[in-house]
Amino acid sequence: MSPSGMSVLLLLFCLTSMPHAEVLSVGITPLKAASKLAGEWTPLLDEVGRRAGVTLRFRTAPSIPAFGERLARGEYDIAYMNPYHYQLYSARPGYRALARERDRPLEGVLIVRKDGRIKNLRDLDGSTLSFPTPLAFAASILTQAELQQQGIRIKARYVQSHDSVLKGVAAGSFDAGGTILKVLRTADPRLAGNLRVLHKTALYQPHPFSVHPRIATELGDKLRQAFISLERDETGRKLLADVAFNGMEAANDRDYDDVRRLNLEKLIEAVR
Numbered sequence: 001m002s003p004s005g006m007s008v009l010l011l012l013f014c015l016t017s018m019p020h021a022e023v024l025s026v027g028i029t030p031l032k033a034a035s036k037l038a039g040e041w042t043p044l045l046d047e048v049g050r051r052a053g054v055t056l057r058f059r060t061a062p063s064i065p066a067f068g069e070r071l072a073r074g075e076y077d078i079a080y081m082n083p084y085h086y087q088l089y090s091a092r093p094g095y096r097a098l099a100r101e102r103d104r105p106l107e108g109v110l111i112v113r114k115d116g117r118i119k120n121l122r123d124l125d126g127s128t129l130s131f132p133t134p135l136a137f138a139a140s141i142l143t144q145a146e147l148q149q150q151g152i153r154i155k156a157r158y159v160q161s162h163d164s165v166l167k168g169v170a171a172g173s174f175d176a177g178g179t180i181l182k183v184l185r186t187a188d189p190r191l192a193g194n195l196r197v198l199h200k201t202a203l204y205q206p207h208p209f210s211v212h213p214r215i216a217t218e219l220g221d222k223l224r225q226a227f228i229s230l231e232r233d234e235t236g237r238k239l240l241a242d243v244a245f246n247g248m249e250a251a252n253d254r255d256y257d258d259v260r261r262l263n264l265e266k267l268i269e270a271v272r
Helices: 003-017 034-052 064-072 083-089 137-149 162-170 181-185 217-232 234-242 253-260 264-271
Strands: 022-028 054-059 078-080 096-101 108-113 128-131 155-158 176-180 195-200 208-211 248-250
Touching: 022 034, 022 064, 034 054, 034 217, 034 234, 054 217, 064 083, 083 137, 083 208, 083 253, 096 217, 096 253, 108 137, 108 162, 108 181, 128 137, 128 162, 137 155, 137 176, 137 264, 162 176, 162 181, 162 195, 176 181, 181 195, 208 217, 217 234, 217 248
Parallel strands: 022 054, 022 078, 128 155, 128 176
Antiparallel strands: 078 208, 096 208, 096 248, 108 176, 108 195
C-alpha cells in the first residue's frame, strides 16, 4: 500500500476510534410555547452538557397531558417535571430526582387584571377562571383545591398553556386564572404589567430535574454536579437568570413525600 493510502487508513482509524459524547434528551414541561422554551433552555442545557461530558438535546411536548404521556413511556432521558408528574412517574417508569431550583418553593397563584372588578377571593364566587390543564399541579390542582376549601364555586376553563391563561385574563376573557409565579415573572412585561396576584397557595417542593433509570448512577451524579455548579461562575449565573432560577441544589426522591401525602387523585377528580 502506498504511503498516501496508509495515511488515509490511519486518519479513518483515528476518527472512528475517537470517543463520542453521549446524546441525552431533556424534556422540559411545556409551561410556555415550545419556541420560547427552546430559546430559554437550550443555552443552559448546552452548558450543563459540556460540564457533564455529554450532549443534551432540548425536547418538550405540545401540552402538559402530552408531556405526561411521554413521561409514562419513558421517552426523555432527563425531564424537568412538575411534582404531580414526579410522584406518578417516579413509581413507573422510575424517574429519580436529581436537582431542583434552590430557595424557591413552588406555589400556585391566582391572577386578575389590575383594573378589574375582582378585589378578593370571595369576589370569585360564580366566576369563570382559566387554567392551563387539569393536571397542572400548582396552577390548577392546588389553586382549585384551596378555592373549594373556602367554599368558593367557580367555572373552570382549560386553555392548554400558562401563556394562554395570562393572555386571557389580561384581555378580560376570564375573571381570573391559575398559573405559577415563575411564568408571571418571565412573561412579557407589557402583558404582566396588566396583571396582579390575588392569591398564593401553600408552598411545595419545586419541579425536579429527574433522570430515567436507564441513565447510569455515575452519569446522574455528574449531571447533578453540573447543574449545581452553574451558580459558581458568571457564565452559569447568566444562564440561570435566563430561566429565572436563583441557583440549583441536589434533590432526592424523599423530598417529594409531601406531595405523595396529598392524595392528588382525589383532588384531581374534584377539579375535573
